[in-house]
Amino acid sequence: MWSLVLLLCLATGAWAQTRTIDLASFDLVWTTIRDTHWQKPPAGLDWDAMRAEYRPRVEKAATQTEARAAMQEMIGRLRQTHFAILPGVVYASLAEDAGGPGSTGIDVRVLNGEAVVTAVDPGSPAERAGVRTGWVIRAVNGREWKPVIEAARSAPVLELTRSLLNRLSGPEGGSVDVSFDSAGGAAATLRLDLVAGRGSLAEFGNLPATRVWYDEKRLGETGYVHFNVFLDIPRLIPAFEKTIKGCQSCNGLIIDLRGNPGGIGGMAMGMAGFLVDQPNQRLGSMYMRDATLNFVINPRPTEFAGPVAILIDGTSASTAEILAGGLRDLGRARVFGTRSAAAALPSVFTRLPNGDGFQYAVANYISQGGQTLEGTGVTPDEEVQLTKEGLLAGHDAVVDAALAWIGKQRKP
């Protein structure tokens, strides 16, 4: 009997401890937004009233999940991107599995209501299984995707694409059964292994470890670079510098930012420095509560002087939008593709007492042309949609449009 009492005490103690930690987490989230949001009061909301509404809910929450949901709902009322609470388990799972989440190597976009394979990583399980761009994914692990896509019709492209890609991932060493309509409409279900994603893991402060890859190639006389995220400065910037130095005789440069969710904002300035030759130019400005920071570009000793095309879509976010929008506003790049994610608030990642991650925006960002990127995004100079038919034929319509434009420009 005494042991049951002891267990009850321990259980009560554990619960009380969780509640205390969740309340401390709530207080940190609430005060951080109160003190650092660039608008006072945050997003025009009665922030004290928000505390009065949500703190009791966190206090009454029976589980950490419930407490987190209340905090997520509160920050959701800001209706601004870059405010998020990341469950602590995300950090724990990455720590246990240094390889990161398993990937099939497939990239996907919804085109005309269908989930179409838009890229297959070289050497990935998908490539080895013969998956080709232009194939349509019908189901994963027996679950049809059509209802998911229809239900999410009004969801932002970024959210829908992330959701679909999550369904194609899982623990490394596992597998997923993916049902495709391949070329000619033939149906096939392939079991694809989940392996460590492409690139190498990079860490940056409180951000979960992230795989970073960088690709460069020549498309005829044109240089082409594609990288998945703005992180890992010591590797990515020198790689970009090498591309620039090796591309001095190129007739143009294509920077593919499709699928790039952003990262370290300063990298937009750092990379733009390889593309301009005049000092004191800006990509835009970041407006915090007590200061304004201008995204000033330092021209590098070696720059690329030829035409620059930047490719974006609804999954190009944040730093990707800052770079694309800023260079376009400066007249230094022409932008191709579809409208970007419109999620471009400079933010900070921190850890909460309960182990969760907390991302909060600290500034608004306005591109050099005067456009607020948050909520509006970057509209391409040339709107180009990918098509299933083009992808099946091995063509990327957005790259083709950029190459055609570069071909018409004078050589530097």
Place this chain on the structure above:
Amino acid sequence: MLAALQLAAADLPSGASVLDRYVEVTGGKQAYEARRSEILHGTIEYKVAGLKGSVVRYVRERNLYRATIEMPGIGAMDMGYRNGIAWQDSALMGPRILTGPEKSEALKDATLDPEYHWRELYSKAETVGEDVVNGEECYRVVLTPIGDAPETWFFSKKSGLVLKMSAVTSTQQGDIEVETTYTDYRNLGGVLRPTHEVQSVAGQQIELRLDAAEVNVDIPAERFQLPEGVSALLAKQLPK
């Protein structure tokens, strides 16, 4: 009322005497005069974002300076001053030659013990009032650097030490208000100095801790060489 204010101002010690007292309480003229070079080692932390790195700073009389901050995921950020050229270099932003107020700021960094040599770096030091920092009564002294915006320093009445400094700092990204608090004074390199600084910038805090100092060691001239990127940039800026 005006007379009362004038009387209060007259009661305050002069800026020069407050600064001279600082020199005295931190080691005195002799200790400062004995210093020829210094290597400082420390850590820098942007706690809220989970970023922590190392700092090493080399200064050699007169006005030879180089500092490197290294952080995982960011790499090295270098800055320096040599032969009248103030510079910065990093993988992130690339090489830069500093001019205007930024160059004046770099010259202060390049001066071994700027507080001791304040008469060479500041055109004016004026005690403008009294204040309280962390419960300690202070004199508020406005120092006007040559070629830069005024700084407000807060000197403890009791200890004579600097407890806080606030200034609008000119950076390439714009003018930013920075408030720095100084604590944990320890004898480092023969003089008393704050080993813990907290800089508050736009609601974010950056902490600097000094761990060790090597004084009067021979720092080879190569340490102060301009990095390749900075030299290339200078060559590019020369009229063709």
